[in-house]
Each structure stands twice: as structure tokens, then as C-alpha cells.
Amino acid sequence: MGLGSSNRQTDDWNAKLYDERHRFVSAYGEDLIQWLAPKEGECVLDLGCGTGDLTEQIHQLGSRVIGVDVSESMIEQAKGKFPHLDFQVAEATDLSFSEKFDAIFSNAVLHWIKDAEEALTVIYRSLKPGGRFVAEFGGKGNVETIVNTLADTMSQADSRWSKEELPWFFPSIGQYTSLMEQVGFRVTHALHFNRPTLLEDGDGIRHWLAMFAESVLEGKSETERAEIVRFVEAEVKDALFDGTNWWADYKRIRVVGMKQL
Template identity: 55%
Template sequence: MAETVKADSWNASLYDSKHAFVSQYGEDLVKLLAPQQGESILDLGCGTGDLANNLHQIGVHIIGIDKSENMVQQAQNKYPDIIFNVEDAVSLPFTNEFDAVFSNATLHWVKEPKPALQGIYHALKQGGRFVAEFGGKGNVQTITDEIINQLRIYGIDFRSGQFPWYYPSIGEYAALMEQVGFRVTLAQHYDRPTPLEGENGLRNWIEMFAFSMFEGLSAETKALIMNRVEKALKEVLYQNGQWHADYKRIRVVGVKE
């Protein structure tokens, strides 16, 4: 994610066409949120706006925010009646405004979790709730370990700063929530193997989400590494004619008391 369209690596159209599962899985999280008509809710990391629109349809006063201008632009084009803004999760500009902050598949991109949680806490009204799901400890580790392995076999030095995600344990994340003032009422860590669409499902996933792991490589070298990753993982992650990503998710609920 990046601040400007020019530097924004997110392909909003690819996201909508090949990775609709992100929003579809988020529908279960909406049930946990249990939104009520008339509530004011912030969708943190709204992507291209599908879940924000679901909330809008049931009469919620929704604001969607995302760090990616490409995603916000796509969301605004799809759902012109909803407010979408470009905001960074670590510097949220809200104080006591929302009955709930909802976040699906976003907070693993935020490598400074405590400032984000402080901003979420401040954004909520007293008694407000924070409901989130994102990648937890061990998420897609089979895929990322193999990418790093193939880069090293090819003689390319992989820097830890190129790893784009923050995948905490529930103990680590729940403790951070408590430090900023939340009462943690739910914390789960669970496996959720996720089917990836099409014969190129793994490659499309890597292109969409793991682009920073190939930083500085030529298109030719990147293609070669991806081919080797696919070949190495075929026996492990390709079953019954479909790729599956080894997702491990965290789901949390916190209350501002």
C-alpha cells in the first residue's frame, strides 16, 4: 500500500476479479460485528468497498478507509453513495466518532500495530467495539518460506524488511489491545485453507499480495522464481485441480470501556 496513485502497487481490478474471496470470507465477520441500523461504523481497510456496501444496505452510517488510493478510487466508482477516504491506519484522524470499527484482512499489513490500535481505540465512542480478522502467526508460511528459499537458491539476498506482513500470535495481539485500553472479549487463531481461483491461482496470489518480496528484480527473474515456487509447491498446495493457500487467521473483538 502506498500514499500516491503513482507509487500504489495495488491492482484494484485484479483484486476484484481474482480475489473476491477476501470480501466473501469477511461476511462471517460481519455477523460477529452484528451491525444495527443507524449505527456509525468505520470500515478500516475497506479495499474496493464490497463489505462497506453490505453494511450500507442494512442502514449503517458507514465510512470506508484504505491506504491504497487505487482501492479507494475503485470503491468510490462502485458505490458512489458511500464515503471512502484514503487514510493510514497508524494515524487515524477520528475521536469518539464510531459505535464500531470493523476491519477485515487488513491489519496484517500494518507493521506498527500499537499506534493503529491506539487510533482505533480513540475513534470509538465509549462502549464501542472493535471487530477484526487478519493473518495470524504462520499465515501463508508454506508459500513465503518457499519464495525466500527459491530467492536464496538463485543467489538473491532476501532482506527481512521486504517481508510485507505482521502476523502475530493471539497472545501478542490481545496483550497490545489491553495495553491501549480494550477489554478483549474474543481472541481466536484458526486454520482456514483458502482456494485460489484458476490454474494460475498461486501466481495471481503472489502477484497481488507478495509483490514486495520481489523488489528490485527484473520481470524475467521474477517469472523464473515464480515458476520454481509453483513447481516446488504443487504437491503440497495443489489438490483436486485447485491451488490452496495455507491461511491462518486471527479474529478479535475488543470493547472500549
């Protein structure tokens, strides 16, 4: 569910802000649980569980579920909300499981992992033979208006800054499913679709940047950060503000892969 599994060196996640301002992440993930279709008694991994809302829903459907996230603050909040569940701090590229899970579920996480092949290799290894992998994440063109404007603004503010420093990997559907097949998955479903996403308040873009672009702004003074955010907000307003609400231009990939028996 959450956005935690990544190759970040520090924990930039604000779990309180995530729960207060970005509930849409888990709300959209509820539909993905239907694709997972967890069964009574199955062992399921929620990869990038965030603060645990979808982990709890999978548990309520009868599965034995473990939630993992790279963010200690996310896991701490998840444990406080759902103390009856098993939550662990772990990176998607460094899981210690081997053929443990009937299914691995991941919502809004895999676009944070630039080494997609390594993550898929670890996911494949963690599944039992015949197990399934069900995931949704940002695909090609995801939040393109915000990301391109942010990158241009950062380049103007610092000539040494490179777009390679952006923390996201937004693959095409062909690129990602090819990687899945390379590590052994049989891809049974794959979609790439637009999902304009309502940001919940009048400061929607500012809160989005505070939540999801913290690592990009890291190292800037408070004055510099505020100036960058104000500039990005002004530049994207015509495209993303409808006069009442802010909308993020999300484009998502949803995949299902099976581990061969």
C-alpha cells in the same frame, strides 16, 4: 475488507485483479459482519475497505459507514462501484478521527501493518467510549508454505535480501490480544483457526503472488520475477495443489475488543 492499509511507500495494489481473482477476501469477510452486528444508525468505520463490497453490506444493514484504505486505486474503484458511500484514502496508523465511531470493522488488513501497537492505539482513539473493534486478519502460520518458500527463493536469488523485508505481520493470538489490552481494549472474543482457501483458477499461486507479494518482487526484472514465481510454484505444488485446485494455507485471527466506558 480490503488489504490496503499498510506501511507501504507506493500503491502496489491492482484493484481490477483484486476484484476479478480475489473475491474470496470479501466473501470470507461476510461472516465477520455477523460478529460486527451493525445496528441502524450506528457510525461504523471499515478499516482497509479495499474496493468496498463489505462497506456496502454494512450500509445495507442500516449503519452510516465510512470506508478507508491506503490504496488510491482501491478507493477509486470503490467510489466507482458505490458512489453513494464515503470512501477516503488513509493509513491505519494515521487516522484523524477522535471518538467518532460506534464500531470499527477490519477484514484481512491488520497483518499488513507491522506497527500493530500504533494501529491499535489509533483505532482505540477513533472509537466512542463503549465502542467495539471487530477484526479478522492473518495470524501465526498464515500462508506459511508460500511465505517460507518465497523467502528462501528471494535469499537464493539475492544474498543481500533479508526476511525482514517481508511486508507481513502474523502474530500469535496471545501476542495480539496482549497488545489490545495494553492500549486499553477489553478483549471479549479471540480465535486462531485454520482456513484453507481455494484459489480460483489454475494459475492460483501465480495470481496470489502478483496480488499480495508485489512489494517483495519490486525491483526485479520481468525475467527475474517470472523465474522466482515459477520456482515458488513448483516448490509448493506438492503441498498446495490437489490435482485440480490450488489452496492457500491460511490461518486467521479473529478478535473483538471493547473500549471502556
